[in-house]
Amino acid sequence: MRETTTLSAPTRQHYEARGLELPREERVVSTSGELMEGCRELRAAGRPSVVVGDGQHLRYSPAGAVALRTEGMDRILSIDRHSGLVQAEAGVRWRDLQDALFAEGLSAGGYALQPSTATLGGLLARFRPGPKTLGMGSVRDGCVALSAFSPTSGSYEYLAAPRKAAGPDLRYLFIGAEGRNGPILEATMVARRPLESELLIFEGLGLNEALALLEAIYRAGLRWQWIHYVASSERLQIALSxxxxxxxxxxRWIEANLRLPEAHLDVEGLRARRRWLEDRHPARRAHSRAERSSGLWCTARALQNPPLDRSTPGVDDLTITAFTPDRVELVVEHHAPLDVPMPGVIARWPLRQNLPLDSTATTELS
Amino acid sequence: MSLNPAPNLSAAMQRDLEAIVGAEWVRYQLPDRLAYDNDCWPRGIILTRGRRLGVHRPSAVVQPANEAEVVELVRWARKTGTPIIPFGAGSGVCGGTVALDERAIVIDLKRLDRLLEADAERLIMRAQPGLIGMNMERALNYRGLTLGHFPSSLYCSSVGGYLAARSAGQYSSLYGKIEDMVVSMRVVTGRADVIDSAASVRRPGVWEGAAAEAMAPESTQLFVGSEGTLGLITEATLRLQPLPSRQLYRGFQFPTLQGALDAIRELMQQGLRPAVVRLYDEFDSLIAGSGRKRARKANTSPVSTVPPATASPTPSAGELLKGLGRLAKRTLGDLGVAAPVERLVDRASRELLSRAVGQPLLINRLAERVPAQCLLVIGFEGHNELIDAEASFAFDLLGRYGVDLGEGPGKHWLKNRFSVSYKQSPMFDAGTFVDTMEVSTTWENVLPLYEAVRRAVEREVFIMAHFSHVYAEGCSIYFTFAGFGSDLDQTLRTYELTWNRALGAVADAGGSIAHHHGVGRSKAAFTARDHRGGEPLFKGLKSTYDPDGILNPSKVYL
Incomplete structure (x- = not known):
């Protein structure tokens, strides 16, 4: 375990680039054992700690705490081609996992868009309100098993078997818990065989038209890999596989029954486009406008009546990254507080928060 | 047992309960309490058929009308230290709702049976926990909607039960299990707090409540499957789907189980989404064949009496014996026995087989020798020609591995899929018992686990299986076993031994002990094998939500 009591320049830059306050100390761990030992020791000493992957989704401020950096825990532990599973340490970056699986003729899955630079453990642990969304869900829906460590209860392993009914799903003490119940150590994810894919690009779609098109595709029974709609460019991108x-x-069915896309990209183009979008994903702290952005979860109706769009006072842009009829997930970039009435908005949270470590509230609106 | 033993509740306690829900909704009389002596746990049925009544009878049955009354009941139970057993429709098969303490009261939630909302625009519904599945589905269908949750117990199971036990419907490969459908829940904890697990603008993902501070934001998934040990569900919000307009069903026959499993795995890993996938092992396929023949005969009658073979988790004695007869016949045929001799042997073997459930090793070995094939029932449901194309693609793929039997087997299954769960198998009357065990594992481990369980119990029970609820990474194996004891005590010993060996084999082979029946009492000793290191975490949850330990004690974990 490497300890840094005086933070080096690159380390400081890592936190500053994400708008995070600096930790008192940083330890880079390279094994699950080191991470567990670090957690135990710091708890025994009564010292606050924060588990940090890439830090893209961290909402609790590491100020005054010991940061336990997990990026050294980046091994892929096993690949089961027959069952389509990959087991990896929590610190592996999603992009590295994608690349490793691609080299094996597998795919990490087409979940809703997310920053490729984030770590596996971080993506599972990050705050994200809302229920599962079968078939077009987040990366956590592809998690078959995980192991974690609770400083109070010890290590925990959830068996790698599909859809168990053996009591409560205790993974959810760690998934979405932002490390506050202890770190995720390893995860077993579905690794799919790559299928043919195509990206449909629709241009010149207003927000309502984009929502209507997504709803029509959803109700037709089609399930996309991911979607991306930016209000300012009026461009909707839908990846099918x-x-x-x-x-x-x-x-052909979409073209005949709904709308002709302005452009198609084949699998290579799609992959390049996804990476480009993921690297600029708005829901990450390092995004240039993250400080003035909020995550939002609302009904489609809430975006229409009264309209929540670029005409809304203070709103600069909207990016939709997930859609079901009961829930639209989007990032709203704004230059003023979003204090307009928003009936139908279910959840709203600033992307760049620096919550005090002893805070029990998951989110307070800024 | 006294014919009318005095209730375990004092007169003052009875008055308390009556004050909360009204006198007519509290039941102390022995027949009422005996009605809650067991759910559909086969061990309880063995006890009942053996005239050993009242083993798990509660001290009272209380039927609240609303959430406020549930809160008051929990508050009263905290004050008096009375254990609470939440009860929905009583269709559970793992003893999840049996009272283990004679002071316990059952809180029967059947009066909370309203469909509160069905929003066709947002595709969301809200329901109370006592709503029966089929009533719910009919109300949704009327609005052009479906939940997509079709357990074989649909007529006799409730929304709260589905959530409490992490239930799966027969169409889980398309719509998911109940944990994939649930958006949020309202739960009354053992602190008598009401928790709403829905996200809110103020606190996304976190409920308002006294116990909020100790919990992760993803609380919904912690209450799902908790089987009433952390709280009583009083309302659930679930995601709906538009009612499909097209159904395409087909049967396929495969020469080997391995080949059939390979075909299904290929299907799922190609990203296809069949609604129904059910593969029967060789002997289960024989019984399914028997059921189909009888179905055809029964179709001449306006009132169907079709035995629910292909949908049935518990075959009737007649079906089982007929299947065993076929098994013997085929095996003998394989050995080259001439037809007249075969008939003689067949008659003799039937008599022997009527007692053969008591000699399971013989039957199991016979089953392994049978040159039978495996039957697959597969169905697709959708809204337009896209589903036709997907089904056609899947049928072509399956045709490369097996023989297409046409629509018949699928249509038969579709017609009879709910015919069984509320009927107790006549086998119990014949002195035998039947039970089922649904486990899950990854594809690589499916056949090894299947074989391990067969070996583990082959001396105790006759065993067969089907494979359903399939996913990209694995599937569920649904074992059915039948055993016999010369008297009640021996039957119970065989029953307990079978379960211990079977669950031990599953856990040792790396499988999960439960896919959709939950844990209840019957599997509680093995829960920790699915969650290594999970017991302290569960205890932490209990101390947060049920600090007095009054909610369904000794379920899920012992």
Missing amino acids: APGALLRGQI
Whole structure:
């Protein structure tokens, strides 16, 4: 374990680039054992600690705490091609996991868009309100098993078997808990065989038109890999994936029944486009406008009546990253507090928060 | 047992309960209490058929009308230290709602049975926990909607029960299990707090309540599957789907189980989304064949008496014996026995087989020798021609591994899929018992686990299985076993031994002990095998939500 009591310049830059306050001390751990030992020791000493992956989603301020950096825990532990599973340490970056699986002829799955630079453990542990969304969910829906460590209860392992009914799903003491119940150590994820994919790009769609198109596709029974809509550019991108014959049929159906896309990208183009979008994903602390952005979860109706769009006072832009009829997930960039009435908004949280470590509130609106 | 033993509750306690819910909704009489002596746990059925009544009878049955009354009941139970057993429709098969303490009261939630909202625009519904599945589904269908949750117990199970036990419907490969459908819940904890696990603008993902501080934001998934040990569900919000307009069903036959499993795995890993996938092992396929034949005969009658073979977790004695007869016949045929001799042997073997459930090793070995094939029932449901294309693609894929039997097996299954769960198998009357065990594992481990369980119990019970609830990474195995004891005590010994060996084999082979029946009492000793190191975490949850330990004690974990 490498300890840094005086933070080096690159270390300071790591935190500053994400708008995070500096920790009192940083320890870079490279094994689960080191991480558990660090947690135990710091708890025994009564010293506050924060588990940090990449730090993209960290909402609790590390100021005054010992930061336990997990990026050294980046090994891929096993790949089960038959069952389509990959087990990896929590500190592996999502992009590295994607690349490693790609080299094995597998895919890490087409979950809703997320920063590729984030770590696996961080993506699972990050705050994200809302229920599961089967078929078009977040990365946590692809998590089959995990191991974690609770400083108070010890180590925990959730068996790698599908959809168990053996009591409460105790993974959810760690998934979404932002490390506050202890760190995630390893995770077993679904690793799919890559299917044919295509990106449909629709241009010139107003917000309401984009929502209507997404709803029509959803109700037709089609499930996309991911979507991305930016209000300022009026561009909706939908990634579809299926065995070749079915994929072509799905695209023909959309074209014949709903709307012709302005452009198609094949799998190579899609992959490049996804990386580009992920690197600039608005829901990350290092995003240039994260400080003036909020995550929002609302009904589609809430975006329409009264309209929440670029005409709303203080709003600069909206990016939709997930859609179901009961829930639209988006990032709202704003230059003034979002204090307009928002009926139908279910959850709202600033992207860049620096909550005190002893805070029990998960989120307070700024 | 006295014919009318005095209730365990004092007169003052009875008055308290009556003050909360009204005198007509508190029941102390022995027949009422005996009605709650067991749910559908086969061990309890064995006891009942053996005339050993009242083993798990509660001291009273209370039927609240609303959440406020539930809160008051929990508050009263805290004050008096009375254990609470939450009860929905009583269709559980793991003893999740049996009283283990004679002071316990059952809180029966059947009066909370309203569909509060069904929003076709947002595709969301809100329901109370006592709403029966089929009533809910009919109300949704009327609005052009479906939950997509179709357990075989649909007529006799409730929304609260689905959530409490992490239930799966027959269409889980398309719509998911109940934990994939739930958005949020309202729960009355053992502190008599009401928790709403829905996100709110003020505190996304965190409820308002005294116990909020100690919990992770993803509380919904912690209450799902808690089987009443952390709280009583009083309302649930669930995600809906538009009612599909097209159904395509098909049967396939495969020469080997391995080949069939390979085909299904290929299907799921290609990202296809069949609604129904049910693969029967060789002997289960024989019984399924028997059921289909009888179905065809029964179709001539306006009132169907079709045995629910392909949907049934517990085959009737007749079906089982018929299947065993077929098994013997085929095995003998395989050995080259001439037809007249075969008939003689067949008659003799039937007589023997009627007692053969008591000699399971023989039958299990016979089953392994059978040159039978495996039956797969598969169905797709959707809204337009896209589903036709997906089904066609899947049928082509399956046709490369097996033989297409056409629509017949699928249609038969579809017609009879709910015919069984509320009927107790006649096998119990014949002195035998039948039970089922649903486990799950990853694809690589499916056949090893299947074999391990067969080996573990082959001397105790006759065993067969089907494979359903399939996912990209694995599937559920649904074992059915039948055993026999010369008297009640021996039957119970065989029953307990079978379960211990079977669950031990599952856990040793790396499988999960439960896929959708929950844990209840019957599997509680093995829960920790699914959650290594989980017991202290569960105790932490209990101390947060049920500090007095009054909620469904000794369930989920012993």
